[in-house]
Amino acid sequence: MNSNSHIYTKFCQCCNNPISENDLECPFCGCEVDIDEEFYSNYPWALVYTTNTLIEAEMYKANLEGAGIPVNILSQVDTSRMFTVGGLAIVKIYVKSPFVTLAEQIIKEINSSVNHNSN
């Protein structure tokens, strides 16, 4: 089996800064890095964004995953109602809790470049 889809950003266990996959010591504090994927697989999913279109959610997901962030989309579209009106369909974007700040920054950047008529 060839699974090369695990592109995760690691975090220093001393200062909690994001570090490169290949770093053996933290470039921020010099702490020796001893983190495997289980380190953050133990973290809960945290809600970072809510939208009402799955297309938009997928767009954010692609961008977040591109930054190495584990993303989970939870769609609360009521499948018993085929004709969803406006805000009835809610799509929630979750990331692992250590990635919340980074994810929010990325979403903010996307919004500021996409949203032309913000007040």
Ligand SMILES: [Zn+2]
């Ligand atoms: Zn560190």
